[in-house]
Amino acid sequence: MEEMAPSPPTMLKILLPLLLVPLVLYTRLQTPARFAYNCFIKPFFHRTSESDDSNDTDSSGNIPQKARLEAFYSGQADLYDNTRTALLKGRETMLQLLASHLKAQPEKITRNGERGGPGGVGMGRDKKIWVDLGGGTGWNIEKMDEYLPLSYFDAIYLIDLCEPLLEVARARIKARGWKNVHVLCQDASSFVLPEWESGEIDPRGSLRAITMSYSLSMIPPFYQLLDRCDQVLDPQRGLIGVVDFYTSRDTGNKERAIGTASKRVSWIAKWFWECWFSLDNVQLHASRRDYLEYKMGTIKTYNARNNFLHSWFIQIPYYVFLGCSRARDATANLKAFTQEAGNYKGQTTGGLLTPLSPFGTPPISPEMFGMPALDLGPSVVKGVNVNSGDDETEMNQTLYDVGAPLSPFHYHLRKSWRVPYLEEKVHEQFRTHIYGWTWEDPAVDVKKLNINKDDHILAITSAGDNVLHYALAASPARIHAVDMNPCQGHILELKLAAIQALDYHDFWLMFGEGRHPDFKKLLTTRMSPFLSSHAYAYWLTHHRQFSRNFYFRGYSGWALRLAQIAFFLSGVSGDVKKICKASSVEEQERVWRKRVRPVILGRIMVKLFLGNPMFNWHALGVPVNQMNCFLQDGTVEDYITATLDPIPKLTTLKDDNYFFFLCLNGRYTRSSCPSYLKPEGFRALKNGQATNAFKLHTDTILNVLRGLPDNSLTKIIVMDSMDWFDPIPTDQPLPPSSSIAPDTQDSTPEKALVHLRSELDYEIQEMQRVLSVGGIAVWRSAAKRPWYIQRFELAGFKVQPIDIRENGQAIDRVNMYASFWKAEKVA
Ligand SMILES: C[S@@+](CC[C@H](N)C(=O)[O-])C[C@H]1O[C@@H](n2cnc3c(N)ncnc32)[C@H](O)[C@@H]1O
Structure with a gap:
């Protein structure tokens, strides 16, 4: 049979893909291929050919930096912006930080700023000038316009040595019609502005903003560069933003103070990245970042890893830094x-x-x-x-x-809410928060302790809900919120910053619903000026806590998750919903008794979870010493029964008992939430002076007490923390007043942590010193009559119960503890 030749349409079907595939491949791969060639291959060949050309070398035989840069960027200037989005991460964060801090800082010049001279401000000090050093194609300037209108500045200078990139910048400026943006082809380490040359402005302290994105590592004389930045930055209002790759191995006291102890990079990563980048004349040695952090005051700093190409093995360390002159009045x-x-x-x-x-x-x-x-x-x-x-x-x-x-x-x-603290190794134990909400009833505290505006209070921070309630209900003169877990302090700082910087809708989404789709953006663009550097860096790293539900994160979040799983497996999820919707206590009580109680008080639940020390500590934050406190009065079942049974009879969860409502519902509603989350509470805190009372300490109660003057507090509210101490034999005398607590003699914080549990007597003695006469130390306990009452009495306190949980009655809406006590300083 004669072989059939393919018909013309069939041939087309075969040929077309053959022609199209290379075409598509070419258009798709052209940019990355050119990028890879220019960055990774060309430098090798170019080095040789350049050094052959004697015209391109200086007297020592080196290729001048300008020639090197132009050779490197000439083949890729047009695709620079497209190929750097994934590689140069953190640029937006740096610009957003700069913009938010420029907007938030007071414009007024302080006493020191008016002095003039070096470090002061000379002629033209009110002109707002921003200089982007090593600004390349002007991408930063275009981005900045999204966060702060460019019209905010009187003049913007883009300074760079590389003509091919500056050509792109000039075209951009022309296309956008920016009149206040100028390009200068100069070496950044010795840049001169036209205003300085003409004598219109005194260079010293004349710049409001300086930025360097991925250029500090490329500019050879970096000491000279940073010294110049320091000289020309406005000492009172000037800000400097830097983002760059870095390597670092050993970190010391400076890092602990700045909050960058986590910046350590392994030796192999350090070696690899330094070698790799030096091929392109990018120097990652630690000295540049060190000198920057030494020369300038740190306002914010953040370490991250760029997982370029979304791979797990490529993790390039980079940092974002916002600083100011160290001459700024602090x-x-x-x-x-x-x-x-x-x-x-x-x-x-x-x-x-x-x-x-x-x-x-x-x-x-x-x-x-x-x-x-x-x-x-x-x-x-x-x-x-x-x-x-x-x-x-x-x-x-x-x-x-x-x-x-x-x-x-x-x-x-x-x-200045957060009190300075040094990062310690012990903080590594606290990778996240233990309490996402506060598990004590603050309304009862205000009423029974008569908290008022003259009070100077020390209280445990936890998630900050209680101290915010005190501030709102009574506006005390001073509130020292103390927590040794930095993450708890970060939560309270975030709440305070959010109240100050956001509107109610955003605040509600974050802490009412537990999620905000734009949390990360709001953090940098709005809240960051109100946050300490430590808290900002923590939340930027943990921004995902607000992507679904903050209340399901941290250790307490595990308790909520497990409860939901347990309800689901036992088929009572619908009943739990009914309790959350019930409009009367009778209805609540009925569903509780018939459906939910048998599950919670069932054998599996009690044996596997609630009676299990591991679960108690990791999910509920109840340590073994505290378990022993309630076991002295009965069994685990007795304790849970006395805690939970009175709750449904008290008030409806839907309208009042927001503590249990959150645990069952996973989020608050406007009618069932802490008072600071209600619109009127939020407004009062935002507009009033009450939040000025806050001082957030990252330390132990004992240490904070040690720092306070005699007779300076009226109330110390230590929640249930007394239960955590190791019991002390009743016949053991109090330590002599001149003695030093064991933890202070330990060489490391970890060893000291072990001693902490034995230091109740020291804490009681410090309370006695710091409280004014008539002042009270207050605690809740899992025991009806805790063993340590005797220690307070031995130290001279008059101890009385405020409430003891008896006969199936609740002592407050949480009712988690068996008793509530106060110890009064009588003389
Ligand atoms: C990695 S690029 C970053 C460009 C831009 N800042 C960005 O974020 O896209 C580094 C820039 O620093 C510039 N540069 C390097 N050394 C310089 C120097 N001594 N003076 C001025 N610019 C320099 C380079 O030309 C280049 O534009």
């Missing part, structure tokens, strides 16, 4: 620490978390805020061996290492 923040936060005494005897507080007595002198002397360092500590262990010497050393000029707390722009 006296207000210093006062906030030494006076308002009550650190007159300082923790010079050695605390658990800040063994050598850099912020103790004597108060840091104003000279500390100027530029440090050149002889800064161990040699200036006269005649004493710095390793001798001498307290005062070490204290001085720490002051130099991590004192005011470096700590970001001192350059905080708005509301």
Whole structure:
């Protein structure tokens, strides 16, 4: 049979894909291929050919940087922007931070700023000038327009050495019609603005903003560059934003003060990335970032990894930094620490978390805020061996290492809520929060303790709900919120910042619904000026906590998840919903008795979960010592029965008992939520002065008490934390007043943590010293009559019950504890 030749349409069907595939491949791969060639292959060949050309080398035989840059970028300037989105991460964050802080900082010039001269402000100081050093194609400037209109600035200068990139920038400026944006082809380390040359403006302190995105690592004379930035940045209102790759291995006191102890990079990653980037003349050595953090005051800093190409093995370390001149007046923040936060005494005897507080007595002198002397360092500590262990010497050393000029707390722009703290190894134990909401009834506290505007209160932070309630209900003069888990402090800081910076709708989404679709953006663009650097970095890393439901995150979130699973498996999820919707206590009671109670008090639940010490600690935050407290009065079942049975009879969850409502419903409603979440509560806190009372401490109660002056508190509310201590034999005398708590003698915070549980007597003695006469220490306990009452009495307190849970009655809407006590200082 004659072979059939393919007909023309069939041939077309075969040929067309053959022609199209290479075409599609070419268009798809052309950009990445050109990018890869220019970045990874061309540098090898170019090096050789350039060095052959004697015209392109300087007197020492090196290729000048301008020639190198132009050779590197010439083949890729047109595709620069498209190929850098994934590679140069963090640029938007840096620009957003800069914009939000420029908007939030007070415009007024402070006393120091008016002095003029070096570090002061000369002619033209009110002109707002932004300089983008190594600005390349002008991408940053276009982005910035989204966060802060470019018209905010009187002049914007893009400075770069590379003509091919500057051509792209010029075209961009022309296309957008920006009149205040100018391009200068200059070396960033010696840049000069036309206003300076003409004498219109004194260069010193003349810039409101400087940015460097991925250019600090490329500019060879970086000392000169950063010194120049420091000279020309407005010392009072100027801000500098940097984003870049980095490597770092050893971190010291500076990192602990700044909050970047986590920036450590493994030796292999350090070696690899330094070698890899040096092929393109990008220098990642730690010295650049170190000098930046030393030269400028840190306001915000954040470490991250770029998983370029979405691979797990490519994780390039990068950082975002927002800083200011170290000559900026930080006296207000210093006062906030030494006076308002009550650190007159300082923790010079050695605390658990800040063994050598850099912020103790004597108060840091104003000279500390100027530029440090050149002889800064161990040699200036006269005649004493710095390793001798001498307290005062070490204290001085720490002051130099991590004192005011470096700590970001001192350059905080708005509301110094958070008391400075050093990052400790022990903090690594607290990767997340234990309590997502506060599990005690603050309305009962206000009523029974008569909390009022003259009170100076110390209370445990937890999730901050209680202290916010006190502020709203009674506006006390001072509230020291104390928690040794930094994450709990981060939650309260976030609530305070959100109240200050957001409108009610956004605030409700975050803490009423537990999720906000734009949380990450709001964090940087709106809330960041009100957050400490530590809290900001934490929330940026943990922004996903608000992507679905914040209340299901952290340790307490596990309890909610497990409860939901248990309800589902036992087929009572519908009944739980009925309880949440019930309009009467009778209806609540009926569903509870018939359906839900048998599940919660069933054998599996009690044996596997509620009676299990591991579950109690990890999901409910109940340690073994506390379990022993309630086991002295009965069984686990007795305790749960006495806790839960009275609840449905009290008030409806739907309208009042927001504690249990949250646990069953997973989120609040407007009618069932803490008062600070209601519109009127939110408004009162936002517009009033009540939040000025807050000082958030990241430390143990004992350490914070140690720092406070005698007779300075009226109320100490320590929740159930007394139950956590190890029992002390009744015949053991109190420690002599001159003795030092065991934790302070430990060499590491971890070892000290072990001793902490044995320090109840020390805490009671400090309470006695710090409370004013008539002042009270208040606690709730899982025991009806806790063992430590005797210790308070031994220290001279008059101890009385406020309430004891008896005869199936609840003591408050949470009813989680068997008793509520107060110890009054009588003399
Ligand atoms: C990785 S690019 C970053 C460009 C831009 N900032 C961005 O984020 O897209 C580094 C830039 O620094 C510029 N650069 C390097 N050394 C410089 C110097 N000494 N003076 C001015 N610019 C320089 C390069 O030309 C290049 O535009």
